[in-house]
Amino acid sequence: MLRLRRVTRVHGYGAAEVHALRGVDLDVAMGELVAVMGPSGSGKSTLLHLAGGLDTPTAGTVHVGRDDVGALDAKGRARLRRRHVGYVFQDLNLVPALTALENVMLPLELDGLSARRARSQATAALAEVGTDDLADRFPDDMSGGQAQRVAIARALVGPRRLVLADEPTGALDSVTGEAVMRVLRARVDAGAAGLLVTHDARHAAWADRIVFLRDGLVVDSTGADPGPDHLLSGAVRA
Amino acid sequence: MSIRQGILALLTERPMHGYQLRQEFEARTGGTWPLNIGQAYTTLQRLQRDGLVEPVPDDDANAPERFRLTAAGAAEASAWWTRPVERTAPARDELAIKLALAVTVPGVDVVAVVQRQRTETLRALRDYTRLKRDAAPEGPELAWSLVLDSLIFAAEAEVRWLDHVESAVARAAVARATTRRPAAGAAQASGDPTAVGHGAAGTGEGGAR
Numbered sequence: 001m002l003r004l005r006r007v008t009r010v011h012g013y014g015a016a017e018v019h020a021l022r023g024v025d026l027d028v029a030m031g032e033l034v035a036v037m038g039p040s041g042s043g044k045s046t047l048l049h050l051a052g053g054l055d056t057p058t059a060g061t062v063h064v065g066r067d068d069v070g071a072l073d074a075k076g077r078a079r080l081r082r083r084h085v086g087y088v089f090q091d092l093n094l095v096p097a098l099t100a101l102e103n104v105m106l107p108l109e110l111d112g113l114s115a116r117r118a119r120s121q122a123t124a125a126l127a128e129v130g131t132d133d134l135a136d137r138f139p140d141d142m143s144g145g146q147a148q149r150v151a152i153a154r155a156l157v158g159p160r161r162l163v164l165a166d167e168p169t170g171a172l173d174s175v176t177g178e179a180v181m182r183v184l185r186a187r188v189d190a191g192a193a194g195l196l197v198t199h200d201a202r203h204a205a206w207a208d209r210i211v212f213l214r215d216g217l218v219v220d221s222t223g224a225d226p227g228p229d230h231l232l233s234g235a236v237r238a
Numbered sequence: 239m240s241i242r243q244g245i246l247a248l249l250t251e252r253p254m255h256g257y258q259l260r261q262e263f264e265a266r267t268g269g270t271w272p273l274n275i276g277q278a279y280t281t282l283q284r285l286q287r288d289g290l291v292e293p294v295p296d297d298d299a300n301a302p303e304r305f306r307l308t309a310a311g312a313a314e315a316s317a318w319w320t321r322p323v324e325r326t327a328p329a330r331d332e333l334a335i336k337l338a339l340a341v342t343v344p345g346v347d348v349v350a351v352v353q354r355q356r357t358e359t360l361r362a363l364r365d366y367t368r369l370k371r372d373a374a375p376e377g378p379e380l381a382w383s384l385v386l387d388s389l390i391f392a393a394e395a396e397v398r399w400l401d402h403v404e405s406a407v408a409r410a411a412v413a414r415a416t417t418r419r420p421a422a423g424a425a426q427a428s429g430d431p432t433a434v435g436h437g438a439a440g441t442g443e444g445g446a447r
């Protein structure tokens with residue numbers, strides 16, 4: 001579903017050049033959730049922006065499904081993002097002039113859905129993250145954690161094939177954070193591909209694989225297979 | 239360890255024979271700490287010797303021998319709930335020892351040691367989390383779910399400690415790189431327990447300029 005090959009991203013020029021990513025290979029299949037961990041500045045957000053077509057690589061290729069993101073024009077990338085990619089970013093990007101419900105309806109309406117259907121899908125998405133009672137509130141009138149959940153509802157609404165989340169549990173208490181992971185996981189299990197950036201090991205543990213970035217390189221990765229079963233030395237549970 | 243206490247606790251519910259005790263013990267803890275039947279019976283014998291349990295009198299002679307608590311056993315069982323589990327001297331922890339040595343033995347790439355361990359611990363954390371997703375947080379699965387939580391929190395703590403080790407080693411390497419320039423730093427550096435790192439040291443030079 002998502003395929004990065006030898007992806008390099010250099011920000012700035014000359015003396016100010018920053019090699020945010022240096023030849024990263026990464027695949028995320030449908031039904032797979034991959035977590036990205038790594039120190040601050042290691043290139044995690046850069047990787048997510050590239051995966052979502054918000055940015056283009058300096059070298060290498062990014063494919064979302066059959067689309068080569070680097071080869072699309074701006075319009076094509078915008079369409080890909082709107083239709084197929086759901087995001088939750090570090091800065092939430094909720095539109096302040098719109099209510100929670102309208103924020104969540106936005107990508108659906110941009111995509112040509114009728115207002116009525118957009119409304120009902122958006123209401124369901126808000127309910128999924130436990131914020132249906134906030135439907136008519138504006139972002140500025142919500143707590144950080146509430147706004148975060150609305151942003152997650154917006155990312156997950158509609159038939160997204162690729163869900164990208166940058167620290168989606170950042171402002172949430174541990175129970176709400178877990179609820180968000182449950183929703184994200186359910187969406188991936190239903191067939192989407194998911195890429196999650198997090199510093200929280202307990203949330204990364206919801207992924208099928210965990211990838212480590214350091215200085216723009218993938219330095220390590222857990223396989224998708226379960227570890228040795230001596231972890232639980234006891235009887236295999238049915 | 240707590241097999242003895244665990245058996246006493248289970249016997250407060252009803253008299254049981256060794257096989258039942260084993261089954262109950264494993265069921266309550268989700269099979270995380272298997273108890274073999276030999277251990278169950280040896281422990282019962284010791285408890286009987288210490289006067290904490292006794293065979294149920296007039297029990298069916300053809301059935302396996304069941305045990306019940308004596309008054310002393312019942313007192314011991316209830317005392318277990320009221321006293322905290324003692325924090326004894328830290329158990330010999332291979333990981334802690336390994337890293338203590340990694341930062342002192344010359345030529346060890348501490349960052350690589352930490353990274354490999356972190357991946358392994360995260361994999362364990364992920365596997366526990368998978369099990370936990372399937373365990374209902376109420377009803378008969380509650381005990382099992384809480385045991386998993388305990389394993390999850392411990393693995394998470396280990397990851398956080400590894401992160402801490404890595405940044406502490408990196409910081410120490412930076413400090414060494416900056417104090418080395420004035421000649422006075424040399425004597426002080428000889429006692430530095432982190433005087434090994436390559437790996438993380440690279441970032442230090444730029445900041446010193």
Ligand SMILES: Nc1ncnc2c1ncn2[C@@H]1O[C@H](COP(=O)(O)OP(=O)(O)OP(=O)(O)O)[C@@H](O)[C@H]1O
Nearest residue numbers: 011012018019020039040041042043044045046047
């Ligand atoms: N637009 C930009 N212009 C210049 N440099 C940038 C830009 N965006 C990112 N960088 C640099 O690229 C590197 C990687 O940044 P990135 O945001 O991907 O890190 P990150 O792993 O997400 O960090 P954090 O955990 O702090 O969010 C950093 O050194 C950063 O300063």
Ligand SMILES: [Mg+2]
Nearest residue numbers: 044045046090
């Ligand atoms: Mg970031």
